[in-house]
Amino acid sequence: MKVIAKQNVQSELRKLPSVDRLLKKPSTQTLLQEHSHDLVVTAIQEVLADTRQAILDGETCPDTEDLCARVTTHLSSMLRPSLYPVINATGVIIHTNLGRAPLSQVAQEAMRETSAYSNLEYDLPAGKRGSRYVHAEALLRRLTGAEAGLVVNNDAAAVLLILTALAKGREVIISRGQLVEIGGGFRIPEVMAQSGAHLVEVGTTNRTYLRDYEAAITPNTAMLLHVHSSNFRILGFVHETPLTDMVNLAHAHGLLAVEDLGSGALLDTAQFGLSHEPTVQESLATGVDLVCFSGDKLLGGPQAGIIIGKKSLIEILKRHPLTRALRVSKSVIAGLQATLIHYLKGEAIQQIPVWQMMAMPMEHIQSRALALATWLREKSVSADVTSGWSTVGGGSLPGETLPTYLVAIHVDAPQELAKRLRLGSPSVLGRIEKDSFVLDLRTVLPTEEAALRKALEAVF
Ligand SMILES: *Cc1c(COP(=O)(O)O)cnc(C)c1O
Numbered sequence: 001m002k003v004i005a006k007q008n009v010q011s012e013l014r015k016l017p018s019v020d021r022l023l024k025k026p027s028t029q030t031l032l033q034e035h036s037h038d039l040v041v042t043a044i045q046e047v048l049a050d051t052r053q054a055i056l057d058g059e060t061c062p063d064t065e066d067l068c069a070r071v072t073t074h075l076s077s078m079l080r081p082s083l084y085p086v087i088n089a090t091g092v093i094i095h096t097n098l099g100r101a102p103l104s105q106v107a108q109e110a111m112r113e114t115s116a117y118s119n120l121e122y123d124l125p126a127g128k129r130g131s132r133y134v135h136a137e138a139l140l141r142r143l144t145g146a147e148a149g150l151v152v153n154n155d156a157a158a159v160l161l162i163l164t165a166l167a168k169g170r171e172v173i174i175s176r177g178q179l180v181e182i183g184g185g186f187r188i189p190e191v192m193a194q195s196g197a198h199l200v201e202v203g204t205t206n207r208t209y210l211r212d213y214e215a216a217i218t219p220n221t222a223m224l225l226h227v228h229s230s231n232f233r234i235l236g237f238v239h240e241t242p243l244t245d246m247v248n249l250a251h252a253h254g255l256l257a258v259e260d261l262g263s264g265a266l267l268d269t270a271q272f273g274l275s276h277e278p279t280v281q282e283s284l285a286t287g288v289d290l291v292c293f294s295g296d297k298l299l300g301g302p303q304a305g306i307i308i309g310k311k312s313l314i315e316i317l318k319r320h321p322l323t324r325a326l327r328v329s330k331s332v333i334a335g336l337q338a339t340l341i342h343y344l345k346g347e348a349i350q351q352i353p354v355w356q357m358m359a360m361p362m363e364h365i366q367s368r369a370l371a372l373a374t375w376l377r378e379k380s381v382s383a384d385v386t387s388g389w390s391t392v393g394g395g396s397l398p399g400e401t402l403p404t405y406l407v408a409i410h411v412d413a414p415q416e417l418a419k420r421l422r423l424g425s426p427s428v429l430g431r432i433e434k435d436s437f438v439l440d441l442r443t444v445l446p447t448e449e450a451a452l453r454k455a456l457e458a459v460f
Contacts, residue, residue, distance in 0.1 A: 005058075009055060009056060009058075012055045012059075012060055012061045013052065013055055013056075013061070015061040016048060016051060016052060016055070016061055017064055017067065019041060019044050019045060019048065021064075022044050022048075022064070022067060022068060022071065023040070023041070023044065025064065025068045027068040027069070027071070027072055028040060028044070028068060028071060031043075031071070031072060031075060035075065039075070039078070040071075040075065042078075043071050043074050043075040043078060044071050046074060047067060047070045047071050047074050048067075051067065051070075084427070085426060085427075086098060086426065086427040086428070086429055087426055087427065087428045087429065087444055087448050087451060087452050087455065088102075088429055088443045088444065089428055089429060089430045089439035089440055089441065089443060089444050089452070090429050090430060090431055090440060090443060091388070091389070091390035091391065091404060091406070091431065091440030091442055091443055092390070092391050092392075092393035092443065093354055093357045093358065093390065093391070093392050093393055093394070093442070093443055094296075094297055094298070094354060094392060094393045094394025094395075094396065095393050095394070095443075096183065096184070096393070096394055096395070098429065099296075100294075100296040100297065100303070100394055101296045101297065101299070101300045101301060101302075101352075101353065101354050101394070102353040102354070102445065103300075103301065103302060103335055103338075103339070103353070104300070104338065104339065104342060104351045104352050104353060105351075106338045106341075106342070106351065107301065107302070107334075107335040107336075107338035107339050107342075108335070109338075110334040110335055110337065110338035111302070111331040111332075111334050111335040111338075112331075113334065114330050114331055114333075114334040115330075115331055118330055118334070120132050120135075120330045120333070132327070132328070132330070132333060133150060133151070133318060135333045135337055136149065136151050136306075136333055136336050136337055136340065137149045137150070137151075139337060139340040139341065139344065140306065140308055140340065141308075142344065143266065143340060143343055143344060144266075144280055144281055144284055144308055145281070145284065146284055146291075146308035146309055147309065147310055147311040147314070148308070148309070148310070148311040148314035148315070149306065149307065149308040149309075149314065150306075150307045150308075150314050150317050150318055150323070151295070151304050151305070151306050151307075151328050151332075151333065151336060152304070152305040152307070152323065152326040152327065152328060153303070153304065153305055153326045153327070153328060154294060154295075154296075154303055154304065154305045155260065155262060155264075155292055155293055155294040155305040155306075156182070156186050156191060156305065157305045157326040158260075158292035158293075158305030158306065158307045159188070159191050159260050159292060159305075160191050160194060160195055160322070160326070161307070161317055161320065161322050161323060161326055162258055162290060162292060162307065162317065163191070163192055163195035163196075163197040163223075163225075164195040164196060164197070164320065164322055165316055165317050165320040165322065166222060166223060166256060166258075166313065166316065166317075167195070167197035167222040167223045167256075168195060168196040168197055169196055169197075169198075170197060170198065170220050170221065170222035170223075171197070171198045171199075171200045171216075171218060171220050171221045171222060172192060172197045172198065172199060172200065172221075172222060172223045172224075172225050173200045173202055173213055173216050173217070173221060173223070173224050173225070174188070174192075174199060174200070174201060174202070174224075174225045174226075174227065175201075175202055175203045175208035175212070175213075175226075175240070175241065176201045176202065176203050176204055176205050176208065177203060177204070177205050177206060177207075177208055177229070177234065177238075177240060178208075178225075178226065178227040178228075178229060179201065179227075180227055180229055180230070180231070180232070182230065182231060182262070182395055183231065183395060188227055188260075197222070197223075198220075200216050200221070202215070202216045203241075205234070206234055206236070206237055206238050206239070207237070207238065207239040208239065208240060208241055209239060209241060210241050210245045210246070210249055212241075213241065213246060213249055214249060217253050217255070221253070221255055222255065222256060223250070223255060223256040223257070223258055224246050224247075224249065224250040224255055224256070224257050224258070225258050225259075225260065226243050226246055226257070226258070226259040226260070226288075227259075227260045227262075228259070228260060228261050228262045228263070228278060230262035230263055230395040230396055230398075231395035231396075231398050232398050233398050233399060243257075243259060243283065243286045243288065244286040244287070247286045247287045247288050247289075248287075250289075251287070256289045256290070256313070257286075257287075257288045257289050258288065258289060258290045258291070258292075259283050259286075259288050259290075259291045259292075260291075260292050260293075261278065261280060261283055261291055261292065261293040262293060262294060262297065262395060262396070263277055263293060263294065263297040263298045263299075263394070263395065263396040264280055264293025264294055264295070264297060264298060264299045264306065265277045265278070265279045265280065265298040265299070265396075266279060266280055266281070266298075266299065266343050266348070267279070267298075267343075267348060267349070267355065269298070269358070269392075269396075269397060272358045272359055272402065273402065274358070274392065274397055274400050274402065275397060275400055277298060277396055277397055280293060280308070284308070284309070288309065289309050289310050289313055290307055290308070290309035290310065290313055290314075291307070291308055291309055292305060292306065292307045292308075293305075293306055294306075295332075295336055295339075296394075297394045297395065297396055298354060298392075298394075298396055299339065300339055300348070300352035300353060300354040300355060301335055301336045301339035301340070301352075302331075302332045302335035302336055302339070303332065304328055304332055304336055305326075306336075339352060353445060357390075357442050357443055358392065358402065360442055362403060362404070362405070365404055365405045365441055365442050366385065366405040368441045368446075368449070369385045369405040369406065369407045369439075369441055370385055370405075372407050372439070372441065372449075372452075372453075373385050373407050375453065376407070376409065376456065376460075379457070379460055380460075381409060381456075381460050382409070382410040382411070383407060383408065383409045383410065384407075384408055384410075385405050385406065385407060385408070386405070386406050386408050386438070387403065387404070387405055387406070388403075388404050388405070388406040388433065388438065388440065389401035389402065389403060389404060390402045390403075390404040390440055390442045390443065402442070404440055404442050405441075406433070406438040406439065406440050407438065407439040407441065408433070408436040408437070408438045409436060409437045409438070409439070410436050411436075411437065414432045414435060414436055414437040415432065417437045417459065418430060418432060418437055420459045421437075421455060421456075421459060424455045424458055424459060425455065425458065426451050426452075426454070426455050427455075428452060428455045428456070439452075
């Protein structure tokens with residue numbers, strides 16, 4: 001058996017045409033009119049290598065026409081960026097896998113505009129070199145009342161920088177209940193180890209008292225660190241030392257008090273029927289020396305790590321060599337500034353998509369859902385509107401939901417439909433619930449609805 005199979009494989013492999021033969025085919029000649037010789041040859045070589053492997057795995061050799069078609073498809077996939085927009089109909093507002101916060105139109109435009117030359121590090125009035133760090137800082141100060149601010153690549157970078165610059169080789173005390181993993185392998189204890197600060201764990205998973213912190217203070221202690229438990233909740237017999245008490249204790253001993261807030265809400269989530277996520281302003285009001293948070297969670301801006309607090313400390317951070325390695329790009333600064341300006345103008349809920357989505361009235365979601373379901377039924381697709389739940393996501397407000405209306409599409413194979421929509425153009429992501437494929441329009445921007453219909457039309 002084996003020998004015969006081997007002979008078959010050999011004869012199938014011999015049928016594989018050469019690169020040169022494929023290059024002479026009319027369809028490849030067409031490709032050569034648009035693309036370089038090297039690129040077309042690479043596409044052919046890669047298709048031949050894949051086909052050779054498929055034959056070794058027991059498949060037969062495709063005919064030359066088929067191979068040529070594969071070369072054309074392969075070449076266009078080589079030229080297609082692997083990162084592209086998708087429509088998020090999952091109902092998870094801050095979806096980390098889908099790029100977290102969608103930016104406001106104004107922020108998107110600001111990022112596009114500054115992608116050419118800008119005054120990034122040029123002081124125009126003085127006519128000399130300036131600093132990229134001045135741009136968002138003034139807005140952050142104005143919005144939060146903080147003395148100073150610094151923006152780095154993301155919140156993990158902010159934590160790393162704070163610990164490295166202010167506590168390297170010294171002790172940082174943290175509650176065992178806050179030794180969290182944020183996701184994507186970001187674990188507070190591991191970041192602390194990277195920074196060279198020594199982690200001193202106090203208390204227990206569920207209960208940490210002020211006296212636990214106090215008992216752990218030594219002459220080598222530099223800082224008390226408070227990490228917001230963004231993505232989980234411990235219920236029951238729980239005691240977390242209030243931040244104010246931790247801050248007062250730190251200052252009584254001449255130590256620094258720092259809070260890693262994670263989500264960085266500037267507005268109160270409770271106004272949308274969610275529980276209250278601690279805000280940046282509340283954190284600062286405790287007198288904490290530094291607070292850091294993400295730009296792309298509840299702030300609703302681009303990926304960034306924002307540090308605000310005491311000017312003397314921010315100055316140390318700005319001068320630290322690590323800051324250069326963690327610096328933000330001009331387009332991020334532009335997007336962040338535009339986002340912060342929405343808050344300053346008091347229009348964040350109207351303009352910033354994450355807040356717009358949280359604030360979206362039920363009747364509004366329902367009428368959009370009904371319109372889409374009606375449109376689907378006109379296309380003879382079995383669809384209706386059901387009630388369901390959206391979530392905030394992005395490691396904020398764990399377990400919290402917002403009531404919503406879902407467009408439920410009833411098909412025999414919802415998994416198959418989900419896959420076709422994921423791979424469609426544009427790509428659409430929904431959920432499967434009770435054997436139906438569902439779309440939550442809360443997270444679909446109104447400007448995306450036409451594209452959503454196009455994607456649905458293509459699969460039905
Ligand atoms: C999300 C989060 C981080 C990581 O933020 P990134 O901006 O993704 O680096 C760090 N700490 C806390 C408490 C978080 O919630």
